[in-house]
Amino acid sequence: MDNSASRPASLHADSALDSGLIDHALGDDQRLSRWMGWRLRLLVVAALLGCVALVMTARWLAAQPHLPADWRVGAQGEIELVRTDDAALKPLEGRALVGLLNDNGQVAIVDGLALQRSPRWIASDAQRERQVDQHQQVAAVMGGSTVRVFFIGGRQVELALQPRGLARLGTMFWVLSALSLTLYLVAMVVLLAKPSMRNLLYAVASLCQAGSLAFMAVESTLQLGLPLGFLRWDLPLRLAFDLLTAAALVHAACPAPQRPAGGRHIAWAGWSIALLLAVLCAGGSLRGAWWWAQGGVLLLGLAALGLLSWSYRREPHPFAVVMRRFGVMAISTWLLLTIAIAAGHRMPAVQQQVASIGPAVWYVFFASLLLLVPFLSKSQQVMREFSLLAAVSTIATSLDLLFVAVFSLGQFASVTLALFLSLGIYSGARQWILNQLLGSNVLTTERMFEKLYRMAREVETHPERASDMLMQLLRELFEPMEAVVVEKATRSARVAGDGSTLVVPVPQLPGVGDGLPCSVVLRFAHRGRRLFTSEDARLAERILEQLRRAIAFDKAVEQGRSEERLRLAQDLHDDIGARLLTLMYKAQSPEMEEYVRHTLQDLKTLTRGLAAPNHPLSHASAEWKADLTQRLTAAHIELGWNLSFDRDISLTVVQWSALTRVMRELVSNAIAHAKARRVDIEFHLLQDRLELTITDNGIGRNPQAWAHGLGLGGVRKRVKQLGGEVEWKEAGALGIRCRVTIRQLSERH
């Protein structure tokens, strides 16, 4: 909040820009449609291309030759026949495969590696080469029309090869291709909707991931060996995809708004590392290529995290926090997966499982994160739950595989344990993350209502402060880093700037609004740790509505109250006044008459105070002077009047009636008892200090000895009511000086 005080000007400009952009994007339909024209066409073309590619791939895969059997890796790394529909193979279920021979004489000697899906996820260089070799042998054998299958123990069966057919591609293929296609389309939408550097980087990362998913989809159809040539592309492309994704993320994480000089270098360094590693690993010139690739991705990911933290420190945009949270999840699961695979590569049976399922889960998880990024501020609730669930399922799978690999636990035991652990993590992390997102000291409903109504009351007395007070309330509600009032009309509360900004219109309150339309702009919710959502905008709207109602209600109450006061004053004045008047006319003695007159005047002061709540000092003093002049002139007494004030304050009813009665009483004394020829009144109000001196030149002396009756007692009481002091002293040779001092007139009401 101290930030906002120190740089309101720049913020003002920024915010105006933000909402201006939104206005532009939302309001200018014509422009929008013109721009959207060719982009939409491009998008349709892209979507068509994606679908055509999918169909072509599916047809190509369906045309591949096929052995009607399911295989799996045995305990010693051999290939076991699990299940088959072929009558000739049926008796051989459970036997280990040795090799294949086709009618052209081509031979393939296979072991478990032939069932390994992708060379990308084989840790050892030697194994990877053997895997590629075996796949190529199998593919060559499959090129014939018949295949002789050899099993351990000399058993052999001759089979005719047939095309596979679309129906046998498997669910996994379709699911992964659909995800890949979705990611591809989202990338295109984001890129075409607003071509910018950031969106381009997002598109690069998403397209790379879509490519990876496509490869995985194809590999999921693996039975025994992959189609010829496919594996030659698999390793280099998938390595490149992963490394390029990481590099794009590093580039995107460079602090964008005020890009420092180093940012560009960092981005280029990221790209160079990624490309170099991709080329070296794919070319096979690097020993331990898998390790290099995993390390490279990890390094780049960590670099991106560091950059995000740094940019958050420079400008606390909650987007950076959310992205960092995503990044931590993705990288930690990546690390877990790497460890699981590294641990498993010594056990062929486990490794095949780990290497096929683990990466698949991770890529799906990462793809879901990428899919969520463009829609963060729109559906935070869904995003939160989904990403939590995805992360937890990734962790569960990785743990499961790790347990199997490292502790050689049974399948069931490891699944149970992993599930148990990840559920524990989920329930623990959920609370923590929710706290992180919502903030621990959210205003309770009760307190908010209290604030709302207090604010309504304050706005009524100080309508000009409405925007400031609204800002304060919203501040306490959302805890933004920055909050400022801009002179700009907004129709309703809404989220701008990718969820970093919330714009709330200052309501035109009944009887208040003559000023320009204003809006409160809040930036970076919960001290920059949270994005504003459409729910927040709705909440702000509801608060405004409640405020409007509260003020209208208060106004109605106040009006009723003042009508009631007026009626009361009228009644008092008419009824009691008329009676007192009659009493006065019938008074037996002049003293009695004077007493009743006094009472009548007090009654009039009282009823006037009831009717008019405020009296400007200048008006009140003019009336005091006129009134006192008339009374003193009637008694043939001269009035010396000296009044000064530095500010024409508005006297409250209490102040006005107290001062009126004090002066009237003191002047009455001078007329009735002192037999004065002249009364001097000094009234000075300087810096909230009031000094009132009333001096007469009458016969009164020795005021200490006076008996304070109703009159002087009343003066004392009124002065005390105003928080002041009163004293009587002899004034020179003749008369009395009464001095009333009120140090802070405005302190009491």
Place this chain on the structure above:
Amino acid sequence: MAIKVLIVEDNPVARSFLCRVVRESFSDTIAITEAGDLESARRHIGLPDHQKVDAATDPFKLILVDLELPDGNGMELLAELARYPATKIVTTLYSDDDHLFPALQCGADGYLLKEDRFEVLVEELQKIVRGQPPLSPAIARRLLGHFRQGPGGMGGLSEPAPSGFQSSRPMPLGRGAPLDHERLTPRESEVLTYLSKGFTIKEIANLMGIKWFTVNDHIKSIYKKLNVSSRAEAAVLASKQGLV
């Protein structure tokens, strides 16, 4: 010949008190007629039979009207007596401008506050009859606002005044010139401003370097303008509504 005075006041005690005030105020022979409500007051004056009311028959020279009467507000009577040639004085307990200003607009020539002392009332009454009406700061403020805005919110200092209404005065023909009765002379404004600040007539005369009775003339003129302008205003309103 006795001077005819009408006192409209519902409270008998107050009525007899006012009778004493009136008798004390003038040395002439006084014939006082008393009325307890608007109805009997109208009867005494001869309203609403307008033909009877003219200066030739022996009219009341002085009328004291209480504002709060059992069958209505004294202002109604004042409005009806707009062209009656008597000096009309409001007697009331209300000293605030909210009550007195409308009464002055209705054509009162002055006001007396009933709770004032006998001597004060006598003096005030004499002053009013002599043409020295009172003007409290609050009412002066109200008057300033009234004339600054222009009566009825029309015809300010620079705006052309609407024509087409009947007035007791000949109307200036020059279109576009504000009507005389709708604005104050600079002197009158000055007097009003001083009054609104609580200065006495003597002080104002000193400040402006004029005689005190000149100040008084200004006050009288302001009274008249207020009355005339409000009557004109009422006429405009009536003509707008098709009543005249």
